[in-house]
Amino acid sequence: MTSHIFILGRVPALAFAELKTFFPDIRLVSQSVAASDHPLALPADLFITKLGGTVKIAEALGRVNAISAESLAPFITHASGRVVFGVSVYGQELKASRQLLEDIKERIGALGISARFVEARKGTTLSSVVVAKDKLVELILVKQDDGYIVGKTIAVQPFEDWGERDFGRPYADPVAGMLPPKVARMVVNIADGSRDISRPLAQKTLLDPFCGMGTILGEALMMGWNAMGSDISAEVVEKARGNLHWLTKKPEAVPGVTFRLDVADAVHVSTIATPQSVDAIVTEPYMGDARKLQSGKKADVQYVKNIIKGLEKLYIGCLRDWHKVLKKGGVVVMALPIYNINGKTYFVKKVIDMCEMLGYTTLAGPIEYSRPQAVVKRNFFVWHT
Numbered sequence: 001m002t003s004h005i006f007i008l009g010r011v012p013a014l015a016f017a018e019l020k021t022f023f024p025d026i027r028l029v030s031q032s033v034a035a036s037d038h039p040l041a042l043p044a045d046l047f048i049t050k051l052g053g054t055v056k057i058a059e060a061l062g063r064v065n066a067i068s069a070e071s072l073a074p075f076i077t078h079a080s081g082r083v084v085f086g087v088s089v090y091g092q093e094l095k096a097s098r099q100l101l102e103d104i105k106e107r108i109g110a111l112g113i114s115a116r117f118v119e120a121r122k123g124t125t126l127s128s129v130v131v132a133k134d135k136l137v138e139l140i141l142v143k144q145d146d147g148y149i150v151g152k153t154i155a156v157q158p159f160e161d162w163g164e165r166d167f168g169r170p171y172a173d174p175v176a177g178m179l180p181p182k183v184a185r186m187v188v189n190i191a192d193g194s195r196d197i198s199r200p201l202a203q204k205t206l207l208d209p210f211c212g213m214g215t216i217l218g219e220a221l222m223m224g225w226n227a228m229g230s231d232i233s234a235e236v237v238e239k240a241r242g243n244l245h246w247l248t249k250k251p252e253a254v255p256g257v258t259f260r261l262d263v264a265d266a267v268h269v270s271t272i273a274t275p276q277s278v279d280a281i282v283t284e285p286y287m288g289d290a291r292k293l294q295s296g297k298k299a300d301v302q303y304v305k306n307i308i309k310g311l312e313k314l315y316i317g318c319l320r321d322w323h324k325v326l327k328k329g330g331v332v333v334m335a336l337p338i339y340n341i342n343g344k345t346y347f348v349k350k351v352i353d354m355c356e357m358l359g360y361t362t363l364a365g366p367i368e369y370s371r372p373q374a375v376v377k378r379n380f381f382v383w384h385t
Contacts, residue, residue, distance in 0.1 A: 015053025
C-alpha cells in the first residue's frame with residue numbers, strides 16, 4: 001500500500017534522483033509524481049525542508065475508480081471547524097470542475113461541516129503557494145491504471161525560505177548561469193547516497209572546485225556537510241565567502257559545520273586539499289563561452305567543436321586530479337554541458353568514455369537539467385571511486 005506521494009517540481013528527473021537517496025522503493029507514478037511505501041524519517045513539514053525538488057508531500061488515503069463528489073467527500077468529512085478544500089489532479093489533463101467542488105461542499109455541508117473551496121487557476125493543480133496561504137485541505141488525485149490514488153497534502157515546500165536564499169543573499173551573478181539553490185540542494189542530497197536523514201552527517205566534507213558564488217557549498221552546509229570550495233577568481237571567492245557567512249547566521253543553519261575557501265585552479269585542487277580527505281565533490285564546472293551562440297545567428301560549428309575540445313581537456317584534467325583527494329568510495333556529482341546548435345547536439349563524449357580509465361565507476365546519469373530555451377543544457381552524472 002502506498003504510504004506517501006511526492007509531487008515533483010520543475011526538474012522532475014533530478015527531483016526523483018534526489019528522492020532515491022532516501023527511499024530505495026521510490027517509484028514514478030506519473031512524470032511529476034513519485035510514491036513510496038516507506039514512512040518518512042521526519043515529520044513531513046520538516047522532511048520537505050530537506051528536499052530541493054519536491055513541492056508537496058501527501059499522505060496516501062486510498063483509491064477511487066472515478067472522480068465524483070460521492071467518492072471524494074468521505075476523505076474530507078473527518079475535518080473539524082470551517083474547512084477550506086481543493087482538489088488537484090495529476091497524471092491526467094483533467095481539472096476538478098466547479099460543479100464537482102460545489103457537489104463536494106454540499107455533501108460535507110449535509111454533515112454539518114461548514115466549507116468553502118478553492119479552484120485551480122491554471123492547469124489541473126493547485127500551487128503550493130495557494131495550498132499554504134489558504135491553509136487548504138487539498139486532495140491529491142493521481143491517475144493510475146483504471147482509477148486514482150487519493151492523497152491529502154501534509155506538507156508544502158517552504159517557498160519563502162527558498163526565495164530568500166535565491167534572491168536575498170548578498171551576492172549573485174545571474175549572467176554566469178549559476179545553479180538555483182533548489183537544484184544545488186538536489187545534487188548535494190544525491191551525493192549523500194542512502195542515509196537516515198533524521199541523523200546528522202558524521203563530519204563529512206564536500207568540495208566544489210568551481211564554487212562560484214558558493215551556492216552548492218551553501219546547500220551542503222545547510223545539510224550538515226563541512227564545505228570546501230575553490231575558484232580561479234579571487235573576487236568570486238570573496239563573494240562566496242560573504243554568501244556563506246550570511247547563510248550560516250540564519251536560524252535554520254546547522255550548528256558546528258565549517259567551510260573553507262581558496263583561490264585555486266580546479267585542475268590542481270590536490271595542492272589545497274590533503275590526499276583522501278574529501279567525501280564528495282559536487283560541482284557545475286566552467287562550460288565554455290556560449291555568449292556568441294545566443295545572438296540568434298547561425299552558429300559556427302567549428303567554434304562549438306573547439307569549445308567541446310577545450311572542455312574535454314579541462315574535465316579530464318580535473319577528474320584525474322580530484323581522484324587524489326577523494327576518499328575510497330568517494331562520490332562525484334558533476335554537470336556536463338550539452339550544446340544544441342543548428343539542430344545538432346555536441347557534448348563532452350571523451351570525458352564519459354574515459355571515466356573508468358581515470359578510476360571512476362558510473363552510479364547514475366545522465367540526469368537532465370536545463371532552463372527553457374537554453375543553448376547549453378546540463379546533464380548530471382554521478383561517479384564513485
